[in-house]
Amino acid sequence: MNGPFLSMIFFFIYTILMIYSARSGFYDTYSVEDFFVAGRSLNTFFSTATFLATWFSAASILGLGGYIYIYGLSGVIYSIFPWFSGAILLVLLSRRLRKEYSLFTYPEFFSLRYNSKIMQICVALIMIFSYIFYITMQIKGFGLVMSMLLNIPYTAAIFLVYLYILYTTFGGLFSVVKTDTVNAFIIFASFLAFGTYIILQNGGISNIIHQADLLDAPPIFGSEIKTPPGGLLDIFCKGLQPPAYLLTSFFGWGLGLAANPQYVIRIVSAKDTATAKKMIIFAVFLLSIIYTFIVFGALGLRVLIPTSPPVNNVDEIIPTLLNRISPAYLNGIILVSIIAASVSTANSQLLLIATSFTYDILKNLRKEIREEEMLNLNRITIAVAGTLSLLLSFNPPKSLIEFGGNIWGIFSSSTFIPLYAGVFLKNSTRAAEASFTSGLITYLVFLLLQTLTKITILSNIHPGLLGFTASLAAFWAVEWRSKRAKH
Amino acid sequence: MRSIELRILIPILIIIVFSLTVVGFTSYYGSYRIIQDLVSRFPESSAYIDDEFITNRLFDLQKYTILVAIIAILASSQLTIFFAYSLVLPIKKFAAACDELAKGNFNAKVDYRRNDEIGILKNAFNAMAEKLKKYIDDVLRLTELNQKILNGINYGILLFSKDHKILLSNKAANNIFETSPSLSEWAKDFIREYPEGTIPSKGMAKWPSSGGMTKFIQYEVTPTGENFILCFSDVTEEEKLKHKMEHINRLASIGEMSAALAHEIRNPLQGIQSCFQVLESLNLPGTNETSVELFSAIYREIDRINRIITSLLHYARPSEPMPARVSLKRTVEEIRPFIVPLLKEKALDLRCSLPEGSDEVYIDPNHLKQILMNLITNAIRASRQGGFINVSLHQTFDETVICVRDKGIGIPKQHLSRIFTPFFTTFPGGTGLGLCVVQSLTIKNRGRIWIESTEDSGTSVYLAFPSSFSHKMSENVD
Numbered sequence: 001m002n003g004p005f006l007s008m009i010f011f012f013i014y015t016i017l018m019i020y021s022a023r024s025g026f027y028d029t030y031s032v033e034d035f036f037v038a039g040r041s042l043n044t045f046f047s048t049a050t051f052l053a054t055w056f057s058a059a060s061i062l063g064l065g066g067y068i069y070i071y072g073l074s075g076v077i078y079s080i081f082p083w084f085s086g087a088i089l090l091v092l093l094s095r096r097l098r099k100e101y102s103l104f105t106y107p108e109f110f111s112l113r114y115n116s117k118i119m120q121i122c123v124a125l126i127m128i129f130s131y132i133f134y135i136t137m138q139i140k141g142f143g144l145v146m147s148m149l150l151n152i153p154y155t156a157a158i159f160l161v162y163l164y165i166l167y168t169t170f171g172g173l174f175s176v177v178k179t180d181t182v183n184a185f186i187i188f189a190s191f192l193a194f195g196t197y198i199i200l201q202n203g204g205i206s207n208i209i210h211q212a213d214l215l216d217a218p219p220i221f222g223s224e225i226k227t228p229p230g231g232l233l234d235i236f237c238k239g240l241q242p243p244a245y246l247l248t249s250f251f252g253w254g255l256g257l258a259a260n261p262q263y264v265i266r267i268v269s270a271k272d273t274a275t276a277k278k279m280i281i282f283a284v285f286l287l288s289i290i291y292t293f294i295v296f297g298a299l300g301l302r303v304l305i306p307t308s309p310p311v312n313n314v315d316e317i318i319p320t321l322l323n324r325i326s327p328a329y330l331n332g333i334i335l336v337s338i339i340a341a342s343v344s345t346a347n348s349q350l351l352l353i354a355t356s357f358t359y360d361i362l363k364n365l366r367k368e369i370r371e372e373e374m375l376n377l378n379r380i381t382i383a384v385a386g387t388l389s390l391l392l393s394f395n396p397p398k399s400l401i402e403f404g405g406n407i408w409g410i411f412s413s414s415t416f417i418p419l420y421a422g423v424f425l426k427n428s429t430r431a432a433e434a435s436f437t438s439g440l441i442t443y444l445v446f447l448l449l450q451t452l453t454k455i456t457i458l459s460n461i462h463p464g465l466l467g468f469t470a471s472l473a474a475f476w477a478v479e480w481r482s483k484r485a486k487h
Numbered sequence: 488m489r490s491i492e493l494r495i496l497i498p499i500l501i502i503i504v505f506s507l508t509v510v511g512f513t514s515y516y517g518s519y520r521i522i523q524d525l526v527s528r529f530p531e532s533s534a535y536i537d538d539e540f541i542t543n544r545l546f547d548l549q550k551y552t553i554l555v556a557i558i559a560i561l562a563s564s565q566l567t568i569f570f571a572y573s574l575v576l577p578i579k580k581f582a583a584a585c586d587e588l589a590k591g592n593f594n595a596k597v598d599y600r601r602n603d604e605i606g607i608l609k610n611a612f613n614a615m616a617e618k619l620k621k622y623i624d625d626v627l628r629l630t631e632l633n634q635k636i637l638n639g640i641n642y643g644i645l646l647f648s649k650d651h652k653i654l655l656s657n658k659a660a661n662n663i664f665e666t667s668p669s670l671s672e673w674a675k676d677f678i679r680e681y682p683e684g685t686i687p688s689k690g691m692a693k694w695p696s697s698g699g700m701t702k703f704i705q706y707e708v709t710p711t712g713e714n715f716i717l718c719f720s721d722v723t724e725e726e727k728l729k730h731k732m733e734h735i736n737r738l739a740s741i742g743e744m745s746a747a748l749a750h751e752i753r754n755p756l757q758g759i760q761s762c763f764q765v766l767e768s769l770n771l772p773g774t775n776e777t778s779v780e781l782f783s784a785i786y787r788e789i790d791r792i793n794r795i796i797t798s799l800l801h802y803a804r805p806s807e808p809m810p811a812r813v814s815l816k817r818t819v820e821e822i823r824p825f826i827v828p829l830l831k832e833k834a835l836d837l838r839c840s841l842p843e844g845s846d847e848v849y850i851d852p853n854h855l856k857q858i859l860m861n862l863i864t865n866a867i868r869a870s871r872q873g874g875f876i877n878v879s880l881h882q883t884f885d886e887t888v889i890c891v892r893d894k895g896i897g898i899p900k901q902h903l904s905r906i907f908t909p910f911f912t913t914f915p916g917g918t919g920l921g922l923c924v925v926q927s928l929t930i931k932n933r934g935r936i937w938i939e940s941t942e943d944s945g946t947s948v949y950l951a952f953p954s955s956f957s958h959k960m961s962e963n964v965d
Contacts, residue, residue: 004546004550005546005550005553008550008553008554008557009553011553011557012553012556012557015557015560015561016560018561019500019560019561019564022568023564023568026568026572027572027575027576027579030576030579030580030583150550150554151550152550152551152554156554159558160554160557160558160561163558163561163562163565164561166565167561167564167565170565170568170569371598372599372600
């Protein structure tokens with residue numbers, strides 16, 4: 001059967017599944033608590049599924065896959081290790097956060113803990129701006145793959161994913177969670193299929209490792225830099241990836257994930273502390289399985305096709321090569337899994353945009369908002385923010401994974417210290433505000449410097465390191481001063 | 488349970504999917520027939536018509552058909568869900584409120600804004616719930632009141648059915664069953680047998696209980712339609728009291744007779760004593776030592792009889808009390824000289840533990856002296872060598888309680904019930920009237936007496952007198 005036609009059939013089935021699961025979530029929502037945090041009632045199964053599906057985005061698939069194709073195992077050091085380190089911090093956070101706070105939104109923590117409405121509004125604004133760009137990235141990622149594999153216009157593809165995202169978010173967190181469960185199953189099964197197919201094509205994992213060790217071709221046709229022999233299996237890609245950037249990326253990816261509002265809300269929406277802990281542990285276990293298959297799938301793809309045909313950016317490598325070597329059914333499955341990953345991440349972020357805007361900003365300006373009115377305002381915000389992301393995705397940013405890294409870096413530089421110090425220490429409001437402000441400003445200034453100056457030394461350091469350091473230093477300095485004043 | 492939303496949503500979705508499938512199939516089949524027709528009509532131009540080109544065009548057509556279908560389905564589903572949601576949510580809220588109401592939560596309210604029929608339904612429901620809550624509150628209040636009345640009654644009430652089931656019981660009934668499980672057995676037995684018509688509807692029942700005692704139950708049954716109300720009370724104590732009263736009355740009669748007899752004996756006894764004194768004073772010759780001893784023995788016995796008669800008269804006919812505020816300490820000091828020899832004999836110490844400020848008792852002073860003399864004398868007799876006897880006093884809300892405590896031999900358990908019986912004594916040479924006199928005088932002064940004693944550990948005698956100044960002494964308590 002014709003490949004694009006078969007993919008369309010898969011799509012049609014996926015659409016039916018989405019319609020059913022989102023609909024059932026829609027009607028579980030009665031109150032603001034249901035809409036925001038699924039009534040704090042999610043069991044281990046649903047919590048794990050939504051955590052996994054939210055974690056997996058277009059960046060995980062397209063960006064990471066493309067990165068491993070070019071630089072090999074250094075991608076694991078660059079992204080997977082920091083991500084998993086962040087997950088460990090989330091486990092530590094979960095017990096006390098659940099025990100001491102009953103949150104509706106992520107920014108509300110800063111209002112409850114530090115009694116700082118300013119901080120609450122600032123964090124809400126950061127979330128709204130960051131997530132609008134991140135959703136744009138998701139829409140773009142999916143649009144690229146869909147237009148390539150189905151041979152349809154990019155505009156039609158992004159409009160389709162826009163509809164999926166809106167449809168699955170309107171019902172609130174229950175809707176997001178139920179569609180995430182379907183998406184998690186699709187993601188897990190499809191990447192196992194992808195990895196297995198590539199491994200079989202290469203005659204086994206040992207063969208992939210052996211061939212990758214010998215490979216010395218340029219990764220992309222027309223590229224001046226060749227992959228040095230053994231580079232794909234070297235954690236610094238034999239000098240192609242500077243250690244400084246790889247190691248400092250932890251401060252962007254790792255700490256950013258540990259302070260990521262999406263996961264904090266997943267902790268809050270679990271039915272109890274034990275469920276929240278199990279959710280993270282089970283999800284990380286399942287993710288490590290999926291990543292293993294993605295890593296060997298991408299490496300195997302490099303071994304099968306040592307030099308990729310010319311592409312516009314790294315994100316297009318995996319779909320382009322898959323289209324060339326894999327059967328129509330696998331392309332269809334991968335395509336559905338990419339939309340599943342995009343939708344599951346984007347709808348969660350779109351919901352956070354809406355809840356932050358209505359609850360953390362609007363509610364602070366207008367005291368009295370009825371429950372029904374609050375739900376309607378959230379749905380209007382979802383439609384507006386989704387449409388804004390759709391419009392932005394017509395002219396998307398250059399590299400998905402770097403953009404993702406920037407967003408996590410913002411959270412690691414601004415909210416990580418106030419969040420973790422607020423939960424574990426008895427620090428003052430002023431220290432938290434100073435930490436938040438200095439971290440955010442340092443991060444943005446350094447990012448601007450990197451972009452404008454193009455100095456090699458600067459570009460080899462992840463801005464998250466400086467942002468986090470400034471945040472920590474400001475926090476410590478203000479705390480030390482306030483303690484001295486007390487004495 | 489089928490949701491109303493499914494009734495709206497499923498037909499719409501089926502229609503959409505069916506229409507789109509028909510459109511897709513029609514476009515596919517139609518395109519196929521058109522191409523076939525083209526190829527058959529222009530065989531000479533088949534060289535210019537590529538099969539693959541046609542197939543690809545057809546697939547493109549299909550692809551876009553499905554793409555349009557997906558977008559249409561998503562968009563229409565979203566619209567349909569919004570439409571259905573606006574209808575369903577208030578109904579779901581309404582159903583949830585009804586469910587809450589059915590579970591017994593009468594505070595359940597429906598909260599949504601609608602100006603249509605669903606809004607009218609909401610207002611009607613809320614008004615109905617409000618009224619229902621009011622009625623239920625009234626019923627609950629009445630039930631509570633009834634329960635309070637039932638529980639306030641100090642005899643047991645059981646409502647039971649013809650098929651021997653207990654439908655309701657009051658607090659007193661439950662307390663009776665708790666304290667006396669044998670009565671619970673009686674009630675079950677009664678409820679089982681009464682509907683058979685073998686038991687009268689009113690009367691007194693005897694029921695053997697544990698320990699070989701018999702329980703007396705007074706009961707009455709009132710039929711109420713299909714059920715019966717059994718009112719019962721454990722009158723064992725009253726029955727015992729009745730028997731006791733009869734016994735006391737008999738004793739009182741005997742006492743009266745004894746008093747009269749004692750009075751009659753006293754005069755001849757005085758006469759006999761006088762005669763012997765005359766005989767002794769004659770100082771006959773040949774009077775020897777034996778005669779002297781016999782005379783003194785006669786006087787001793789006459790004296791003993793006289794004391795018994797005096798005590799008997801004190802017991803049977805105590806003088807009318809003239810109550811006043813009497814200091815207990817002073818009274819003890821006044822009687823001390825009389826009992827010092829007895830105290831010294833056993834090397835005992837008489838102590839007073841009296842509260843700061845007031846040690847006064849409202850009693851006839853002579854009666855108090857008599858009471859204390861008898862009690863302290865008993866205590867000395869019961870005490871071993873060494874040790875002490877303690878007289879204490881404490882005030883309660885409406886009584887002054889005096890306690891005389893010794894650390895002596897105590898009273899055996901089997902004798903405790905008989906200590907107030909006249910002429911019953913455990914002391915050699917005792918008359919058996921001391922405690923009877925104490926009890927008689929205490930009652931005469933409107934007091935109460937009770938004794939706590941443990942063998943080999945000692946005895947405490949408690950006397951409680953009213954603190955009130957207003958109690959009238961005119962009433963005689965027999």
